[in-house]
Amino acid sequence: MDSDNSSLEALDARVARNRRAIYTGLKPFFPEDELIAALSLWQARYSGGPAYALHGFLNEICTTPPLRKIRNDVHRSLRQALFGPDNALESDPLLQIERWKSTHGNGGASSGGNLGARHSASSNPKTQVFESLFEHFLSLVDEKQPIGLHLRSYIDTHLEKVLSNGPVSVQVSRWLRGKDARLDDGLDLAEMRTILHMAYVLACEYLGPAMADSLLSEAVQHCELQAISRLFPPRKLL
Amino acid sequence: MLLKWVGLGVLALLPESSYADDAVANLQSSMDTVWLITAGALVFFMQAGFALLESGMARAKNTVNVIMKNYVDACLGAIAFWMIGYGLMFGINPSGWFGQDHFFLGNAEHLDYSLLFFQTMFAATAATIASGALAERTRYGGYLIGSTLTTAVIYPVYGSWAWGSLYSGSGWLKEMGFVDFAGSTVVHSVGGWVALAGIIVLGPRLGRFGPDGTSRTIQGHNLPAVALGGFILWLGWFGFNGGSTAAATTNIGLINLNTHIAASAGAVGAMLSMALFGRPILMSNTINGSIAGLVAITAGCATMEPLYAMVTGLVAGVLVLIGGAFLDKIRLDDVVGAVSVHAFAGVWGTVAAGMFYAGDLFDPNRIWVQFIGIAAAFLWTFPVALFMYWLISKLFGLRASTVDEARGLDYTEHYEIGYPEFQRDMLHGGKN
Structure with missing residues (x-):
């Protein structure tokens, strides 16, 4: 004893x-x-x-x-x-x-x-994980080739095709352009997947599919280290 | 037992002994059958070679899909060829354009069954060539429809022109004197042109070409599998070419020696090209060079001397690299280089078979007929395959979505993955 x-x-x-x-x-x-x-x-x-x-x-x-x-x-x-x-x-x-x-x-x-990042406004774990995964993936892409702004702009201009809900579309657009630091709840899972996938496709075009896969994988692993991923696994967004 | 053989020998010495003639004929027939079936089994083993080579050159997330395509196109192809293809290719052919009977072969002679077995493996080879070129972005169902139609119609119709009927009538190309002993054009170029049509309809994989048009290599995931696949294909080719005698004859030695020399020279040709162009000596290109050598010698392996077999293989090995660079330049994405290896090398091999014909070297008439045969293969196969894939894409869907491409076709098309312990990175949490 x-x-x-x-x-x-x-x-x-x-x-x-x-x-x-x-x-x-x-x-x-x-x-x-x-x-x-x-x-x-x-x-x-x-x-x-x-x-x-x-x-x-x-x-x-x-x-x-x-x-x-x-x-x-x-x-x-x-x-x-x-x-x-x-x-x-x-x-x-x-x-x-x-x-x-x-x-x-x-x-x-x-x-x-x-820490030191955009503080998610959402109480919804799905939105928090999406925001974290998206941001981290884009920052990793940006490190390889400075195309983060181009990716955001491309997704922004194609949002209308993806999102049916007008107010949500406006809010996501503001978030993508950096006018809102936070992403509110409102996107459903399919819409989140589509937005993330658009970023992935562009990353494939600019960096090649092997690099894009590797960066997306790294971003997923990063998110999985966060406690919130226990409430919503980031792989659900792929 | 000894007495039996002595008796047979004595009978054989008697000039008018029908018993001895029958015994020798039976023995020869049995040996022919054994060789044909053994060779057919070797050709079947080539499917394993294709599966390993193609899956190794694809990314890990598409391994199951590539192997499934190779596995199942052999299954569906066997049934389709028995039902339709064999009759179209080898049935009675009075017009010279296609066979008209021997569909659903049954109640036939033993030799017919042996030939059907052997030729079924050839048909499967022709069909599976496209699978590698179309890898990593093709819907499974759409691919199988295309593959089955290739085995049932596209391949046998051209085959009937070049190889003619086994029963009565003939093919119009065969009548002209077209030389394609084991199928550089009949099997390989036809398969290669189908692949070319497929990759045109499909378009390149996501990110294969950059926004400015630059070509980007997408590395395969398993080079040892590629090498093993190359070895297996090489081994299978001894049945492919050697078995095309359809009999246990003594010229199998020359045929398989030529086959081996051409394959070796193909690898050397590819390596020399890479060295001359100042590029690294890649194993995948070297293996493709040897396969191109095999493809090229297939037409003339029975009718040329070993020296010319070496030249044929060497040039084929060089052609593989030039063909691959050309396809890259026009932004066509052929994952395994099937169009270069099978279509382009097949064309060259068919020309070489005319140029290097033993005892009749460089006969312009023969070479002209070879060109006619090559052109006929392209003009029949390519437009029909182009239309076929276009129709499949409209009716059933041919191109996988980019989401499926990102997730990997193993998961999206088959719901299982090749390497579950290691392949955790890109697995999403569920299909929906």
């Missing part, structure tokens, strides 16, 4: 130490609110794993193109903090995490894909 307690205490100490290191490593790159959200995500999903297994966590928090560009820097900073001296670490942010969770709930904490 004593040995069990001592093991738990050692585990708690290790988690606390790693939490301080994650906090220290992320601090130069994120504003305070997003930093605590990221720590909540780490606490909920990654604190039990090995300290060096950072890629999944980084995938979840570096979702926007600017963040992806500095992903390697973030990684380096985290490793330095995790494996550096204790006296270089910030104090334990546990209280701040608990306070953040009490105002945002656990669901927000476990959805790291929202």
